[in-house]
Each structure stands twice: as C-alpha cells, then as structure tokens.
Amino acid sequence: MSDEIRIASVIDDSIVDGPGIRMAIFFQGCAHGCVGCFNQETRDFNGGHLCEISKIYDAALKNPLLNGITLSGGDPIYQVNGALKLVKLFKNTSLDIMVYTGFTYEELLEMEKNNEDLQAFLDNIDYLVDGRFDISKKDISLKFRGSSNQRIIDMKKTRKERKIIETDFSDY
Structure with a gap:
C-alpha cells in the first residue's frame, strides 16, 4: 500500500x-x-499534490472537536490502496468515516x-454516499448529497445484513 495519496x-x-x-480530504482524480x-x-x-497519509492522520488527531473524517474528491476509489491505509489508521479512534464516490454501491x-x-476499504468505512451527481436530479434540500439519485448508505449495517441500509441523518 502507498504511504502517500494524491x-x-x-x-x-x-x-x-x-x-x-469533520476533516474533509479531497482526493485528486x-x-x-x-x-x-x-x-x-x-x-x-x-x-x-502528494500528501503523506500519516500527516493527515496526525492533523486529525490534534483536533479534539472532530466527529469524523470525510473522503471526497475527485473519487477516493481511484486511490483505494492509499484510502484503505488512511481509514485503517482511524479504526481505533472515535472518528467515523464517510466516503463520497461516483460509483454506485452495486x-x-x-x-x-x-x-x-x-x-x-468498504468493510472499514461507516457511511458511503454513492452515485454520480445528476444535474437533472439536483436537490439542494438534501443533506450531504447533491442529487436525489445519490444515497447515504450505512455501511456497517449494509455489510452485516447483506442488503443496502440507507440513512438520512434525520437526527442531525
């Protein structure tokens, strides 16, 4: 696995x-x-630019106000090796991991x-916002996504139950 991500x-x-x-990391590509x-x-x-994964991790740990880490882009899936290394570093912290991708879960x-x-990687993240942004389905009232075709998937429940379990963070 790479020690750097772009x-x-x-x-x-x-x-x-x-x-x-949240700390939001915008992947390139x-x-x-x-x-x-x-x-x-x-x-x-x-x-x-290339950035050492350990520097991102260290910076996040220095911020006591953080609730989570968001990987966005670009699309982190194109750098899944480095993204996996990054999320594994956070596994034993209280920070949840949210990932945006243009790929659908399917x-x-x-x-x-x-x-x-x-x-x-998919086993080690908490939430996945999946699907390409579709300008014809743009909806600015949606939480944490840009178009209505995109879903916020609770990955822990989805992986455990082997079916897609969505969340809308209605309590947020």
Missing part, C-alpha cells in the same frame, strides 16, 4: 461534508465526468470481487 486539498473543520465537524460537478478541479489524475460490489483492498 489530494486536491484538506479542510480541517468542515460542517457540510457529513454529520458534525476522477473519471466520472459528472455535468455540473462542483469539484471539477479534482478530475485531473496528475493534479493536486458497481463497487462487482469491483470488490477482484480487489481485496476495495473489499477491506
């Missing part, structure tokens, strides 16, 4: 990238090409059959 940026204390106060993407600068796989299920790192 990122566009890090927001140390976001309140819009998931429930509570995405091939989905969603029309209306709000992070078009993260599409280029050679853009952004697509990821097919992909993980041939990718042990992807399988382990």
Whole structure:
C-alpha cells in the first residue's frame, strides 16, 4: 500500500461534508465526468499534490472537536490502496468515516470481487454516499448529497445484513 495519496486539498473543520465537524480530504482524480460537478478541479489524475497519509492522520488527531473524517474528491476509489491505509489508521479512534464516490454501491460490489483492498476499504468505512451527481436530479434540500439519485448508505449495517441500509441523518 502507498504511504502517500494524491489530494486536491484538506479542510480541517468542515460542517457540510457529513454529520458534525469533520476533516474533509479531497482526493485528486476522477473519471466520472459528472455535468455540473462542483469539484471539477479534482478530475485531473496528475493534479493536486502528494500528501503523506500519516500527516493527515496526525492533523486529525490534534483536533479534539472532530466527529469524523470525510473522503471526497475527485473519487477516493481511484486511490483505494492509499484510502484503505488512511481509514485503517482511524479504526481505533472515535472518528467515523464517510466516503463520497461516483460509483454506485452495486458497481463497487462487482469491483470488490477482484480487489481485496476495495473489499477491506468498504468493510472499514461507516457511511458511503454513492452515485454520480445528476444535474437533472439536483436537490439542494438534501443533506450531504447533491442529487436525489445519490444515497447515504450505512455501511456497517449494509455489510452485516447483506442488503443496502440507507440513512438520512434525520437526527442531525
């Protein structure tokens, strides 16, 4: 596994990238090409900069106000080896992990059959916002997602029950 990931940026204390106060890591590289993407600068796989995974982890631990970590992009799935290493570092902390991807969960299920790192990654995250942004289904009233085709999946319950269990964070 890589000790570095290619990122566009890090927001140390976001309140819009998931429930509570979160560190949001914007991965560099995405091939989905969603029309209306709000992070078009993260599409280029050679853009952004390399960042040591341990530095992200150390910075997060220094912030006692954080409730969680959000991996966004770009799309973290394109760097699943580094993303896995990052989420494993947080496994024994109180911080939950939320991941945004343009892939649907069903697509990821097919992909993980041939990718042990992807399988382990999906097993080690708490929430997955899946699906490409669809400008025709844009809805600014939705929490933590941009279009109504995207789902917030409770990954712990989904993996345990082997069926998709969504959450809407209605208590947030």
